[in-house]
Amino acid sequence: MTIQWYPGHIAKAEKALKEQLKRVDVVLEVRDARIPSSTALLPASSACSCPEGLGTLQTPPAHPQVPEWVGDKGRVLVLNRQDMISRQVQTLWAEWFAAQGSAVYFTNAKLGKGIKVLAAAATAAGAAMNQRRRDRGMLPRPVRAVAIGFPNVGKSALINRLLGRRVVESAARPGVTRQLRWVRISKEIELLDAPGVIPAKLDDRDAAFKLAICDDIGQASYDNQLVAAELVELLKQLDDEVNSLDAVRGRYELDPREIAGDEYLQALAQLRYQGDVERTARQLLTDFRKGQLGAHGLELPPPIQT
Ligand SMILES: Nc1nc2c(ncn2[C@@H]2O[C@H](COP(=O)(O)OP(=O)(O)OP(=O)(O)O)[C@@H](O)[C@H]2O)c(=O)[nH]1
Ligand SMILES: [Mg+2]
DSSP, X not given: OOOOOOOHHHHHHXXXXXXXXGGOSEEEEEEEXXXXXXXXXXXXXXXXXXXXXXXXXXXOOSOSSHHHHHTTSEEEEEEEXXXXXXXXHHHHHHHHHHHHTOOEEEEBTTTTBSHHHHXXXXXXXXXXXXXXXXXXXXXXXXXXXXXXXXXXXSHHHHHHHHHTSOOSOOOSSTTOOOSXXXXXXXXXXXXXXXXXXXXXXXXXXXXXXXXXXXXXXXXXXXXXXXXXHHHHXXXXXXXXXXXXXXXXXXXXXXXXXXXXHHHHHHHHHHHHSTTOHHHXXXXXXXXXXXXXXXXXXXXXXOOOOO
């Protein structure tokens, strides 16, 4: 499956973002905690304050230009939607990032968890800028930070939480934020809300499927039935490690273990939805996105090399 979805507003927003990045001190890279690899825009190790070369990323970041635009600005890595993964999976990722030398902040922008620590980290990451100003005899100014990430990962929700009130639009579909917008969080920090970015072409088939499953790209770009069948396959693959099929069996009273994802869709359609496979596919995806198929995440980190 190749993702064809690259609407004009994203191309336009990327151009504006590239311009604004010149004024920015700190980049908050917001990823979807369910798929921290597939929603990566920057290499893992670049989020760290460790000596260079300590961390290595298994795969290159999905978006080829973003690392270049960001350059050597301060970086803070955020895995949002913490509530949509299990404790077990969160711990695995926390340990993996720690082994890469990368600090990582888990947040739940819906309920406002992990926000204070994140605000402190963003301010601290910008402190170097004010030190340079002081060294030149200039007065300190608020740190300027931007939230970047794939569509729908929760960037705007996070900004509203950091602000403590709802200022920027945030809703349950990708492509909500269309314009870049600066907001002042406090005397110390100003934040830029940016539209989601996606690469013009997504060559990694597995990543493309996971982005579609998690609703982190636009609806127009994929076939619901293919994506829902892949979701079933993924949950089957993860079952040994995180018991990801328990909630599926509980909800639909149909066990996917012995059959392929597409056959499962057909069987479930017969059992529950009068043979309507498209409706079944959409229901499965909606149930997963609402957390009704369990909170475990769809990606586990690679084994830590010791
Ligand atoms: N369960 C859960 N939902 C969240 C979380 N963060 C955001 N959401 C929800 O996810 C949806 C998308 O959030 P947005 O803030 O609009 O995401 P965005 O990254 O700004 O999206 P675009 O502007 O489209 O790129 C909203 O319905 C939020 O309420 C979270 O941590 N947990
Ligand atoms: Mg937004």
